[in-house]
Amino acid sequence: MTGIPYSEALVNYQSAKSRDLPESDMATDELLQAFHPDYREGSLVSLKVGPNQGDKCHRELAGLLQSDARIDEADLAGATIVETDVLVIGGGGAGCAAALMAEQSGARVIMATKLRLGDSNTVMAEGGIQASIERGDTPQMHLDDTLKAGHNRGDRKLVSQMVMDAPDVIRWLIQQGMQFDLDEFGDLMTRRAGGTSADRVVYYRDYTGLEMMRALRESVRNSKIDVWDYSPVVELMSNESGHCAGAVISNLKDCSYVLIEARSVILATGGIGRMHLNGFPTSNHFGATGDGLVLAYRLGAQLRDLDSFQYHPTGLAYPHHLAGTLITEGVRSAGAHLLNGLGERFVDELMTRDHVSAAILRECAEGRGVRVDENTAGVWLDTPGVERKTPGILKERLPKLVELGRKCGINPAEMPLLVYPTLHYQNGGIVIDENGLSTVPGLYCVGEVSGGIHGRNRIMGNALLEIISFGRQAGIKAAEMTHGRGHKKVTIGHLSKLRRELAVAGMPMDVKGPMLFPECAKFEKDADYEGFRRKKQ
Amino acid sequence: MTDKHNMSEINERLVNVTIDGKAITAPASLSTIQALWHAGYPRIKSVGCLEGVCGSCRVLVRREGNSEVKTQLGCQTLIEEGMQVMFLVFPRPTHHTYKLENINSSWEVQTKFHKIFPEASHCRECGGCNASCPKGIDVMRGVELAAKGRFREAGELFVECVMCDLCLTACPELIAPNHVGLFSRRVTAYFHIRPSNLIRRLEGLQRGKFQVTEE
Ligand SMILES: Cc1cc2nc3c(=O)[nH]c(=O)nc-3n(C[C@H](O)[C@H](O)[C@H](O)COP(=O)(O)OP(=O)(O)OC[C@H]3O[C@@H](n4cnc5c(N)ncnc54)[C@H](O)[C@@H]3O)c2cc1C
Numbered sequence: 001m002t003g004i005p006y007s008e009a010l011v012n013y014q015s016a017k018s019r020d021l022p023e024s025d026m027a028t029d030e031l032l033q034a035f036h037p038d039y040r041e042g043s044l045v046s047l048k049v050g051p052n053q054g055d056k057c058h059r060e061l062a063g064l065l066q067s068d069a070r071i072d073e074a075d076l077a078g079a080t081i082v083e084t085d086v087l088v089i090g091g092g093g094a095g096c097a098a099a100l101m102a103e104q105s106g107a108r109v110i111m112a113t114k115l116r117l118g119d120s121n122t123v124m125a126e127g128g129i130q131a132s133i134e135r136g137d138t139p140q141m142h143l144d145d146t147l148k149a150g151h152n153r154g155d156r157k158l159v160s161q162m163v164m165d166a167p168d169v170i171r172w173l174i175q176q177g178m179q180f181d182l183d184e185f186g187d188l189m190t191r192r193a194g195g196t197s198a199d200r201v202v203y204y205r206d207y208t209g210l211e212m213m214r215a216l217r218e219s220v221r222n223s224k225i226d227v228w229d230y231s232p233v234v235e236l237m238s239n240e241s242g243h244c245a246g247a248v249i250s251n252l253k254d255c256s257y258v259l260i261e262a263r264s265v266i267l268a269t270g271g272i273g274r275m276h277l278n279g280f281p282t283s284n285h286f287g288a289t290g291d292g293l294v295l296a297y298r299l300g301a302q303l304r305d306l307d308s309f310q311y312h313p314t315g316l317a318y319p320h321h322l323a324g325t326l327i328t329e330g331v332r333s334a335g336a337h338l339l340n341g342l343g344e345r346f347v348d349e350l351m352t353r354d355h356v357s358a359a360i361l362r363e364c365a366e367g368r369g370v371r372v373d374e375n376t377a378g379v380w381l382d383t384p385g386v387e388r389k390t391p392g393i394l395k396e397r398l399p400k401l402v403e404l405g406r407k408c409g410i411n412p413a414e415m416p417l418l419v420y421p422t423l424h425y426q427n428g429g430i431v432i433d434e435n436g437l438s439t440v441p442g443l444y445c446v447g448e449v450s451g452g453i454h455g456r457n458r459i460m461g462n463a464l465l466e467i468i469s470f471g472r473q474a475g476i477k478a479a480e481m482t483h484g485r486g487h488k489k490v491t492i493g494h495l496s497k498l499r500r501e502l503a504v505a506g507m508p509m510d511v512k513g514p515m516l517f518p519e520c521a522k523f524e525k526d527a528d529y530e531g532f533r534r535k536k537q
Numbered sequence: 538m539t540d541k542h543n544m545s546e547i548n549e550r551l552v553n554v555t556i557d558g559k560a561i562t563a564p565a566s567l568s569t570i571q572a573l574w575h576a577g578y579p580r581i582k583s584v585g586c587l588e589g590v591c592g593s594c595r596v597l598v599r600r601e602g603n604s605e606v607k608t609q610l611g612c613q614t615l616i617e618e619g620m621q622v623m624f625l626v627f628p629r630p631t632h633h634t635y636k637l638e639n640i641n642s643s644w645e646v647q648t649k650f651h652k653i654f655p656e657a658s659h660c661r662e663c664g665g666c667n668a669s670c671p672k673g674i675d676v677m678r679g680v681e682l683a684a685k686g687r688f689r690e691a692g693e694l695f696v697e698c699v700m701c702d703l704c705l706t707a708c709p710e711l712i713a714p715n716h717v718g719l720f721s722r723r724v725t726a727y728f729h730i731r732p733s734n735l736i737r738r739l740e741g742l743q744r745g746k747f748q749v750t751e752e
Pocket residue numbers: 089090091092093094095112113114115116117118119120121122123124125126127128129130208209231232233234268269270271283284285287288289291292326424425446447448449460461462463464465467514516
C-alpha cells in the first residue's frame with residue numbers, strides 16, 4: 001500500500017496545528033460509488049437459484065446461498081427426535097429476547113446455539129442502544145434519521161414500529177437487570193450517533209453488549225427454557241405444507257445429529273462478518289458465518305439487500321493480530337477526530353458510517369494514509385485530542401478502549417490509534433413482517449439475520465434496539481402458533497428440490513453450507529468430528 | 538511511548554510453546570488460539586468473541602521458569618517462549634437459581650439473597666476466586682459486600698466480569714461468586730434504576746402524545 005511512512009506520519013500528527021474541517025468534501029453518493037467496498041467491481045453477481053433469482057448479491061455470499069447441503073436423509077437414520085413448541089436458533093440478544101417472551105407466553109422452548117449461550121455479536125457491542133427519550137427528541141425524528149441514514153431503502157412500517165417500541169425496550173432491559181449509565185440525578189445519559197439529529201443512544205460504558213448479554217443470559221438460565229449449547233443447526237425442516245417445522249442440529253459434544261420438531265421456529269443466528277467479504281478484516285465474533293441466511297433461503301425465504309454491508313470506519317488497523325477489532329463509534333461521538341498521514345482532518349467524523357469509511361478508504365487509496373507495511377495502512381483516530389478536551393473521559397466512559405490500547409502496547413490518552421474500516425454488519429437479510437415472520441410460514445427471523453430496518457446503512461444503536469424489539473414480538477407470536485394442529489410429517493424434503501435446481505443451474509456441488517465455522521478453525525479436519533458428516537457410532 | 542516499528546519486528550519472532558500437549562512454533566504476536574490455528578490444529582470449542590468479552594476461552598498457563606499455574610483467557614494471552622497452555626473443559630453450571638420477579642420489594646432483597654446464595658456468608662476468604670480471575674476483579678470483596686447487603690457497591694466491582702466461571706470453579710465453598718456479583722448488579726437495576734427522562738417518555742407514549750407518520 002502506498003502512503004506516508006509511519007514515523008513520518010507520527011511527526012506530522014504531532015506538529016499539526018489546526019484541526020479544522022476540510023472545506024469541501026465529496027457528496028455522499030459520489031464518494032460511495034468511488035470508494036465504498038459495496039460498489040467494488042466484480043464483487044457482485046446475480047443469484048441463479050432460489051427465491052431471489054436474478055437479484056444482485058455479494059459474490060462470496062452467493063456462493064454459500066447456492067451451496068449444497070451438509071446432510072442427506074441417510075445421515076438422519078436413527079437420529080433422536082425431540083419435540084417442542086418453539087425452537088429458537090441462536091443464543092445472542094435476539095434469540096434470548098424471543099425465547100424469554102415465548103416462555104413467558106406459556107410455550108415450551110428449546111434454544112439451540114452454535115457455541116456457548118451468549119457467544120455472539122451482542123456481547124461485543126459497545127456504543128449503545130437507541131431510544132428517543134430526551135426532551136428535544138421524538139420517535140418521528142428517530143424514524144426520519146433511520147430511514148435517511150439507510151438511503152431511504154428501509155421498510156417504513158418496520159422502522160415505525162421499532163422506534164415507537166424503543167423506550168419500552170429500555171424499560172424491559174432494566175427489568176431484566178441491565179444497568180445503564182446515569183447522570184447524577186438518575187436520568188439516562190445519552191450520546192449522539194453519527195448521521196443523527198439528536199442525542200439518543202443510551203449505553204453502559206463501552207460495555208453495553210456485555211452488560212445486556214450478562215443480564216439476558218442469567219434470565220434465560222433461570223427460566224424453563226431448555227438451552228442446548230454447542231448445537232449448530234445444519235438444516236431446517238418443514239412439514240407437508242411447506243411450513244417450517246423444526247431443525248436438524250449437530251451436537252458437537254457427542255457428534256450426533258438430533259432432530260428438533262417444533263410448532264414454530266425463530267431464527268436468530270446473527271451476521272456474516274467471518275465471511276471476510278472483499279478480504280476485509282471483521283469485528284464480528286467467531287460464529288458470525290451467515291448460517292441463518294443459507295438455511296432460510298433453502299427453505300424458500302425471500303431475502304433483501306444482499307449487496308449492502310456495513311464497514312465500520314474504526315477497526316484497528318494495527319497490530320496485525322488485532323486487526324479488525326472494533327473501536328466504538330462512541331469515541332467519535334465524544335469528539336475524536338480522524339486524521340490522515342499529513343495530520344489533517346478529511347471528513348466530518350459524525351457523518352454516516354458508510355460515508356466515513358469511504359473517506360478513509362479514499363485517503364488510503366490516494367496515498368494520504370499512514371503506511372505500516374505493504375499490506376497495512378490506516379488513518380489516525382485522535383484519542384489524545386479527546387482526552388485533552390475532557391480529561392479523564394477515556395478511563396471513565398471508554399474503559400474497553402483503554403484496555404485495547406494496553407493490548408497494543410500504547411496509551412490512547414497519549415498516542416493516536418491507527419484505524420481502517422472493518423466488516424461489521426449485514427445491512428440486509430431475511431424479509432420479515434411486523435411480527436418477524438419471514439415469507440415461509442412458521443419461520444420467524446429476528447436480529448441481524450433479518451433485513452429491512454437499516455436500508456443500506458445502519459446507525460449506531462439501532463441493531464441492539466432491533467434485536468430486542470423484534471425478538472420480543474416474534475417470541476410472543478411464535479408462542480401463539482402452538483395452539484394449532486401438529487405437523488403430520490416433518491422432513492428435509494426441500495433438499496431434493498435444492499439439489500435439482502443447483503444441478504440445472506450448473507452450480508458447483510462441492511461447496512457445502514452453511515459455513516458454521518471460519519476456515520481458520522480447521523473444523524472440517526477436526527479428529528473429534530471426523531469430517532463432520534461421518535458421525536461416530 | 539512505544540515505537541511501532543520496533544514492535545512489529547519483535548512480533549515476527551518465532552517462539553516455541555506447548556498447547557494441549559502439542560509442540561507448536563509460531564510468531565510471538567499470536568494468541569494461544571491463533572497459535573493453534575496457525576499450526577494447523579483445529580479448535581472451535583472454547584472460542585467465542587476473540588476479544589476478551591465472552592469468557593469462553595479459559596486456559597491454564599504455566600510460564601517458563603515458573604511453577605505457578607495461572608488461569609487466563611486464551612484469546613487474550615499472547616504466546617511466550619516455553620509457555621505451556623491447556624484449554625479447560627466446559628464449566629459446570631451453578632446450582633443457584635432465582636427470578637427477580639419473585640423478590641417482592643427492595644426491602645426483601647437481603648433476605649432473599651441469603652436464601653438464594655446461602656453459601657455466600659461462609660466465604661473462608663481463601664482468595665481462590667481473586668487468584669483465578671483473568672480480569673483482576675476483587676471477587677472476594679464483592680462476595681463480602683453482597684453478604685452485607687451492599688449490592689450496589691458489590692456490583693460495581695464486577696463491571697468487567699465476562700462470566701468465564703473461573704472463580705466459580707475455584708471456590709471451595711461453591712459460592713458461585715460471579716453469580717453473586719451479577720445478582721448484585723441485577724437487583725440494583727431492577728429496583729433502583731428509575732430514570733425520569735425514560736419514564737416521562739413512556740407516559741407520553743401511553744397517552745398517545747407521540748405518533749409517527751406511516752405513509
Ligand atoms: C464489535 C461489535 C460492536 C457492536 N456495537 C454495537 C452498538 O454499539 N450498538 C448496536 O446497536 N449494535 C452494535 N453492534 C451490532 C450488534 O451487536 C449486532 O448486530 C446484534 O447484537 C446482533 O444480535 P443477534 O442476536 O441478531 O446476533 P448475535 O448476537 O450475533 O447472535 C447470534 C447467535 O446465533 C448463533 N448461531 C449462529 N449460527 C448458528 C447455527 N448455525 N446454529 C445455531 N446457532 C447459531 C451464534 O453462535 C450466536 O449465539 C456491534 C457489533 C459488533 C460485532
